[in-house]
Amino acid sequence: MIPRRLLPTLATALDESPAVALLGPRQAGKTTLALDVARARPSIYLDLESDADRTKLSEPELYLSQHADKLVILDEIQGTPQLFRNLRGLIDAGRRRGRGKGRFLVLGSASIDLLRQSSESLAGRIRYLELAPLDASEAGRTRLQALWLRGGFPESLLAGSDAASLRWRRDFVRTYLERDIPQLGPRIPAETLRRLWTMLAHQQGGLLNAAALARALAVDGKTVASYLDLLVDLLLVRRLAPWHGNVRKRLVKSPKVYVRDSGLVHALLGIGDHEALLGHPVAGASWEGLAVESLIAAAPGGTGAHFYRTSAGAEIDLLLKLPGRRAPWAIEIKRGLAPRIERGFHLACDAVRPERRSVVHGGRERFPIAEGVEAVPLVDLCEELSGE
Numbered sequence: 001m002i003p004r005r006l007l008p009t010l011a012t013a014l015d016e017s018p019a020v021a022l023l024g025p026r027q028a029g030k031t032t033l034a035l036d037v038a039r040a041r042p043s044i045y046l047d048l049e050s051d052a053d054r055t056k057l058s059e060p061e062l063y064l065s066q067h068a069d070k071l072v073i074l075d076e077i078q079g080t081p082q083l084f085r086n087l088r089g090l091i092d093a094g095r096r097r098g099r100g101k102g103r104f105l106v107l108g109s110a111s112i113d114l115l116r117q118s119s120e121s122l123a124g125r126i127r128y129l130e131l132a133p134l135d136a137s138e139a140g141r142t143r144l145q146a147l148w149l150r151g152g153f154p155e156s157l158l159a160g161s162d163a164a165s166l167r168w169r170r171d172f173v174r175t176y177l178e179r180d181i182p183q184l185g186p187r188i189p190a191e192t193l194r195r196l197w198t199m200l201a202h203q204q205g206g207l208l209n210a211a212a213l214a215r216a217l218a219v220d221g222k223t224v225a226s227y228l229d230l231l232v233d234l235l236l237v238r239r240l241a242p243w244h245g246n247v248r249k250r251l252v253k254s255p256k257v258y259v260r261d262s263g264l265v266h267a268l269l270g271i272g273d274h275e276a277l278l279g280h281p282v283a284g285a286s287w288e289g290l291a292v293e294s295l296i297a298a299a300p301g302g303t304g305a306h307f308y309r310t311s312a313g314a315e316i317d318l319l320l321k322l323p324g325r326r327a328p329w330a331i332e333i334k335r336g337l338a339p340r341i342e343r344g345f346h347l348a349c350d351a352v353r354p355e356r357r358s359v360v361h362g363g364r365e366r367f368p369i370a371e372g373v374e375a376v377p378l379v380d381l382c383e384e385l386s387g388e
Contacts, residue, residue: 001036002138002154004029005298005386006131010037014071014102017127018091021106024131025235025261026180027153027172030107033131034073041102043071048080060086068094071102078108079183084121091125109180109234132235133261136294137382141364144379148290149274151263162273169267173197181230188227192217196227200237200259201268204285205292207254208239228257236260240292243306243319243328243352252309258289265289287335291360291378292318295331298382304328314347319354320385330354331381337363339375346370 010033013020022030035045044067046053056063060083064072068090077083087104094103133152136144143157150156150165153172159165177190199213214224231237239255259265265286271277277286295318296305304321306328308314318331330352332345339361349357357373360381369375376384 001032002134004033004036004131004134005138006129007033007037009301010034010105010129011040013127013129014041014105016101017125018094018100018102019087019104019106019122019126021108021126021128022131023108023128023235025133025153026109026176027155028131028133029154030131031075032154034075034105034107037105038071038073041071042069043073045073045075047075048083049076054080057083061090064090065093068097068099068103071105073105073107075107076109077106088121088125091122130235132293132297135297135382136290136378137298137386141377141379144362145274148262148287149266149271149277151261151266152293153261153263156263165263166267166272169263173264173267176234176236181234188230192219193227193231196224197231197236197259198268200231200257201265202282203257204265204282205256205258205288206285207252208257209254236264238293240318241306243308243316252311256307258292260289260293262286262290262293284335287362288317288333291333294378294382295320295360295385298385300385308348308352310348310351312347313344314351315342315344316348316352316354319352322385325355327353327355329356329358332359334359334361337361339369341369341373 010020010022014037022034024030038045046056048054074083091103094100134147134154134157135152136147139147139152139157147157149162150159151169156165156168159168177194181188181193195217196213199216210221210224214221217224228237232239236259238258238260240258241255242252244251265282266277269280269282271280277283299320300323302323306319308316308319316330317333319328320331321328330349332341339359341359358381359369359373359375360378361375362378364377366374366376366380
């Protein structure tokens, strides 16, 4: 098992809050992490996709009250969001008896219904944590190239071969489109959503142009927006917002859009091995997406993530505004081992005035690249951010 950075944070959250929601896409490792933290305390595990476990909860308050002295793990709760109303009463009753912390750990996809039900029923009683697929610092230097090709879902990353990994990711995409998304409620044609997902993979890291996507899909702009909202809510796509600091420039206002897992990018585009990846036009954007996800995942909680771009060509790939810092970190992302920075990066830094300027690259050495700018391996910068 690859250690997950979120483990101590999850344990702390359970010590401080009555309920914790661990949200993330399917197969990201939520159940494994939950069972790992449960080993340190009395607990029971219920899989709400199992008929037997759902039967136990036919009278939820009666059953769960018998386990008031244990951590109750409720997996795949998005299928039974009505349970949140029962959890509220149990939490309040437990507080009156002095049993107010670490009662429930709920796991599920970050569906719109899940977030709405929990926020209405458990306001002030629940803490949200997000578990993304494995990132660069969790996978480590020796697995970095495999992580780039296969993505961070553990079953994909640790598959016995590139071909087996690709088959797993294709099955993952098919299952999401044909089973998981319809179960969450939205009635969206699977083929239409696949086409949108594939278009986003082709345009990885590009500015969102909803009108162009709508024309290609033969739907209206509002429909594209709703489909994109769903993929974002399921933590499968990221909209990276533009920087809107106190800068007197003509800034780009559209967000950049990334398919969050590089392995899914490659599965959607039919890229099966490193040779095909290195020869594909998406290679640079795919590496950028991996770096963006890894750096955001490694950053402290509450970090703001943005990009900077002006109509004149000044650009910074990623700005991270760390909690308590007055100025952001400016990060340029390059795939090569000998990165160079363009004039646009310097112009953007002159406007933003970042606290730190770094160029993330695919090598293993760090070295100065210009005055005040350092080239840093991706894993190194992730480790620095997690230490912050």
